Amino acid sequence: MNINGLVRFIVVGMVVLLVISVGMYFLFKPSTTSPPNEADINAIYRVVGEFGARLKDVGLIAPDQDVITAMDFNLKQLITDRLYQAFVQDTSRIPGRAASSSPWPEGIEIVSVQRLDNGSYAVVGNQIMMDSDALAHGGNAGETPITLTLKKVNGTWLVDDVT
Structure with a gap:
């Protein structure tokens, strides 16, 4: 794996973790009412x-x-x-x-x-x-x-x- 592929892999991994984190926040956030x-x-x-x-x-x-x-x-x-x-x-x-x-x-x-x-x-x-x-x-x-x-x-x- 070259450097470009490694950077791309890390960026995609971070985006996936970010999407999962935001989804979990909205799924489990306490009700505002x-x-x-x-x-x-x-x-x-x-x-x-x-x-x-x-x-x-x-x-x-x-x-x-x-x-x-x-x-x-x-x-x-x-x-x-x-x-x-x-x-x-x-x-x-x-x-x-x-x-x-x-x-x-x-x-x-x-x-x-x-x-x-x-x-x-x-x-x-x-x-x-x-x-x-x-x-x-x-x-x-x-x-x-x-x-x-x-x-x-x-x-x-x-x-x-x-x-």
Whole structure:
């Protein structure tokens, strides 16, 4: 092996070691996000529970102004200003009671809570529907998938999006 071949071998070896080192660093580096705070998770469950329980009091078959009034009374303190404005602009996006009698939304059963970043979480769940028969005999009248995004605003968890 001549000098040129030896130099080339050493350079290629150093590049391979450098690539392996950088790869190992990114593979094993500690996470930059902190683990979920138990108090935040409890607050999120509380907000989602209250939000779900109040949906039956937001009648969606009324005129738009009545729907907005019901939202103001029942949901406004649980949602961000951004979501409130989106609901006012398009009342068809407001979740609530779609029929005058049955079924009605009884609550939200949380399936999973996933951290999006330090200031928001995605909550995947099922909106539990109820009617008088299910109320009398147990069970429910169906479930509808629902996803909520919660955001921490001034130290309080609020619903920032509903799909």
